[in-house]
Amino acid sequence: MSAVAVFDIGKTNVKLFATTADGAVLEELSAPNRVLDGPPYRHHDLAALEDWLLAGLADLGQRHSIEAIVACSHGSGGVLVGEDGALMPMIDYEQDPPADMAADYAAMAGSFRERGSALMLGSAHLARQMLWLERGWPDAFAGARAFLALPQYWAFRLCGVAAGEVTSLAAQSHLWSGADGAPTRLVADRGWARLLPPLRPAYETLGTLKPDWARRCGLSAETRVLCGIHDSSANFYRYQAAGLSDLTVVSTGTWIVALTDRTGIDLSEEAPGRSCNADVAGRPVPGMLTMGGREFAAVSGVERGPATSKALSRIVASRTVALPSFGADDGLFPGTARRGSIRGPLAGDPSVRFTLALLYAAMLANQCLRMLPASRTIVIDGGLVRDPLFGAILAALNPDARVLVNRDAHGTAAGAALLAGHKMRRGPAPLSVEMPDMSGLPDLLPYWSHWRDLCHPWSQAS
Template identity: 80%
Template sequence: MSTVAVFDVGKTNVKLFAATAQGAILEELSAPNRVVDGPPYRHHDLAALEDWLLAGLAELGRRHAIEAVVACSHGSGGVLVEADGAALPMIDYEQDPPSGLAGDYAAMAGPFRERGSAVMLGSAHLARQMLWLERGWPEVFARAKAFLALPQYWAFRLSGVLASEVTSLAAQSHLWSGADARPARLVAERGWGRLLPPLRPAFETLGPLRPAIARRCGLRPDTRVVCGIHDSSANFYRYQAAGLQDLTVVSTGTWIVALTDHAGVDLDRETPGLSCNADVRGRPVPGMLTMGGREFASVVGEHAGPATRDALRRIVGSGTMALPSFGADDGLFPGTARRGHVRGPLAGDPSVRFTLGLLYAAMLANRCLRALPPSRTVVLDGGLVRDPLFGAILAALNPTARVLVNRDAHGTATGAALIAGHEARRGPAPLAVEAPDVSGLPDLPSYWSRWCDLSHPWSHAS
């Protein structure tokens, strides 16, 4: 049976999967995504990562008949490339840019419709990284051949083919207006169009492995290299491939990411957390973003789970609440950065702390859902759904939707593997989901209403 190798590049860790064409994970390898402090700035060690990738492909190739390789990645990684590799190191997106650049960038980035996301902290946007590289190393920038999002960088290193891809460009890069399915005006204004290769679909085969790489890894010389995809769009695609429509997907990890196939979102008006991604066909995918996993961790601290219905009833009955925001970012509530706190009679009770953190994360996820048009089907996945109460809370708060939980921990890899077989698929891809158990829950709608009232900055003084 032929196998797809999926290279999944996260901010903290990288993973290499062997998967079937139907998305079933057969094997997984993982390693830290190493960051080097400098010079010239904090950056990811691409050379070491490539050595690990090729060794991993060789290892998996000894046990599986690898037919295709596809990369997926977060949306804040890009590489300036010259003839055969990186022209400059890949910036760590949590690295602050030089003094003055952030203000200059904010002034030139354009309105929300052009950006498709807020202007976030650090060096999160590919356009801001390009501005930094252009100003800091003008001669290198001038002779560079391309600036590639991470999935397409790895496709380039494996195949030698330069390509851009819409889900990667639409993932808060500020290089693409997802609402209008075209490059952002900033690209033309800065003369950056020459650095963006022609668009190729995420599922398109760019070519075979470079011969030297095929020999080094012991893989067939005709092993396909697929263009690649943004990680959230890959996860969304797994549900599209299964035939779901009228759909919102809420994925939970470091970020809570909600994406919908609905139109009707006003993409001319910037609101907290709003984003506009794209699906594999280039269609706008409105969404919401908030760093819910880190907020959850801030509330939970060292307290272990699982969450319990008894603790949930006590929390709700007492009116105890975790209120935003615990991190350096305002998240969904302007003016709340670093003002997060717990209030109520059980604020100091360690026996309910994990349940309180999970409830808080569910409130943030529900806020994302309420900011998007209602969908007939809501699918929840990612790390937080491992606790059954997370899905139950959201199902209770959204009784008119069909709320489903997918407990598969490898959504991005599954979606990326399915991408590799997109053109050959003749029916819906398999999908295992379940409805949450909402029995024995307290009055969550009233709690939700009160939590919303208290989650605005002017309420924090009371």
């Protein structure tokens, strides 16, 4: 049976999967995503990562008939390339650029409608990376062939074809307005259009694996290389491929990311946590994001689960609350960074701390939902759904929606793999979801209102 190889590039770790055409994971390899301190700045070790990728393809190819390769990644990685490879090292997006350049960038970045995200820290935006490279290494920048988002960089290395792709550019790059489906004015103002190759769909085959690489990996010379996709959009595509619509997906991990296919939101208006991504067809995908996983960890501390209905009932009855924000980021509530607190009679009770942390994370996820248009179906996935109460709490707080939980931990890989069969698919892709068990839950809506009142005046959603 033919398999799809998915190269999933995270900030901290990289993974290489062999999957079925339906997105089921057959095998997984992983490694740290190595960062070098410099020179000329802190950067990812692309050469070492390339060696690891090729060795991994050779390893998986011994046990699986790999028919296609697709890369997916976070939205803050980009590489300046020449005719064959990188001209400059790939900037670590947590690396701060020079202070004067950062200030200049803030003044030129444009409106929220163009940016589709807040101005984030470090070098999180591809446009900010491009400005740094242009100013710091003008000769390399002037001689470059393209600046490629990370999935398309790896496609370029694998098959030699340079391409742009909408989900990657619409993910906080500040090079593409997801709301308008067009490059931002910053691209024209800086003359960067020459470095952005024509857009190709995420699912399109750009070419076949380079002959020397195919021989090195022991793979067929006909192995297809797909254009590639942003990781959150890949996860969202998994549900689109399964035939779901009128949909909001809440993915949980270090970040809580909520994406919806619903319209009706003013994408010209900036709000805390608001974003605008794109789906594989280039349609705007309004979203919300907050570092809910880190907030959860800050509250739970050393306490371990599972959360219990008994502890939840005690917390709700006592109106004990965790309030934002414990981390250095304001998240959904401007002005709250490092002001997080736990209040109420059970604030010092370690026996309820894990359940309180899970409830707090669910409050943050529900705030994300309230900041988006209501949808008929809500799907929850990611790390927090390992605890059954997380999905149950969100279902109780959203009684007018069909709330489903997906416990598959490989959503990004599954969605990326499904791209390989996009043009041939004649029916919905298989999807295993379940409805959460809400039996034994207390009435959570009054608690939600109380929590929201305590978060005032930062939160303005109804």
